[in-house]
Amino acid sequence: MSTALTPAPAAAPVPAPRPGPPARGGGRRTALLRWLFVAPALVYMAAFFGYPLVRNALMSFQRYTPTTYFTGEAPFTGLDNWRAVLTDPLFTDALWHTAVFTAGSLLGQFTLGLALAVFFSRRFRLSGFVRAVLLLPWLVPMVVAAVVWRRILDQEHGVLNGLLQTLGPTDGGVPWLSSPSVALLSAVLVNIWIGIPFNMVILYGGLQEIPRELYEAASLDGAGRWRTFRDVTLPMLRPVITVVLVLGFMSTVKILDLILALTSGGPADATQTLGTVTYQMSFLRLDFGQGAVVGNVLILISAVFAVLYLRANRTDFGHGK
Template identity: 80%
Template structure:
């Protein structure tokens, strides 16, 4: 009996031996993905951080010399009031865009979840802003919001809402708001499509059970629909944040960062430093700040998601 127990403790289970034998094969399947991430994501990110501590100029591309200058680039960027203003503008632009896109997108998704005649056609029309390139949309809206000849001001004047043209893109007090409104118009279709798909996956029995318990439409939406839709909402907000916080082409086509730098964001400042002033070191600093902001948001999202999974478990 003792011999049998000793033999049983020495011999590994067949499942464990099979798993150890297949471990190298599993790593072979994972290796291409790891190499891709390291080459196309890891190396550029590390290179950008290193560049932020170097005196990197156009001459560097010919001589290969980029001496380290310590924190000189960081001090120059953080001491510039434009950076502080652009950080604040980026926060306002991102939060305003996300709130507007999500609110309108969710309202449209709920509206179209009830089938009616021509609903498919209307949804297809609403998808057009998402399909048009962002630069094209920005150029069109720049014409529409023109102070003197824009269609928007002409319509407002015809309705008697304004006496003169509203300086949508020409005034520091309204330019950032105009950029937010245009970005909301562009991003609403994406939010609507994803949230509409999530609503279609909610079992009808849940809403019917809530109705039998006497819950009204708003109570059913707040207590049943939103909790079930939470994973989809999280994905929409995360993707929306990642695409909005670094936006560049929309701002450049609408206002070029003006007037009076009132629409300068971290993305436009990076572009200005790197490709207008050709100071790639300082441009890398702002790019690194963007990476840090995105990383903090990603960590908070992962922790919140892990907490939710722990509660469900």
């Protein structure tokens, strides 16, 4: 007669003990170490960014000239500098020129840069070499590029006018840099030529990060090239587009060296921008207080777009809304 063996019931799992709160001394030590690691960057930011910003803001409320600079007694003038600058026709014209120059430059740089990025995203022979050649405008210093283009756009001896006269579209040379109605457009075209490589490189990198599976799925759904570009490429490229446009804006709105080397703000102040007006008021008129006002306006404009960039960047990468 056999007896059946019944298995013993399994033991209940023992819950793992919960970690207790960290020791108060260890938490303080960790926080102190974090601040020590961040301290060099904070000191650098305060010394090279914070102090100049505060000093420039204070200077805009003082009558700051070479005399008061060396004596160390710049009288407080309240809003006189701001009132004088904001009612100056030179400032209002420069504000409009800056808006036109920035909008035209960003539109041209982004459009052509995106077109080239899409073009080079398809492999073909010598694509790497051609792409490297197109980077040359970005590697040339701004002043050098402006001087070269000043020679190219010269009305009498410029290469461009010589080419136009050879082809026959014009009888005389076009006053690219000497006509108030054409000079600002010429400056925009030169800045577009300089900024295309930056847009192309960043957008090309963004295109390489788009999964190929999305294009295959769009092809299976019967989507054409334009629909694929509109419904797949642009939405996936949105964070990169935001970065390109905001960084391009912040570097273009304060541009100075290109305008000074190309037209010096002329003719008849037709290419004066906020950057050149700051230079003119500070180093030609020697009124540093009014120059600081224009500088503060530039800082405020850049700060607004920096905040917009941070909000858009946070939303695009899914860190909140």
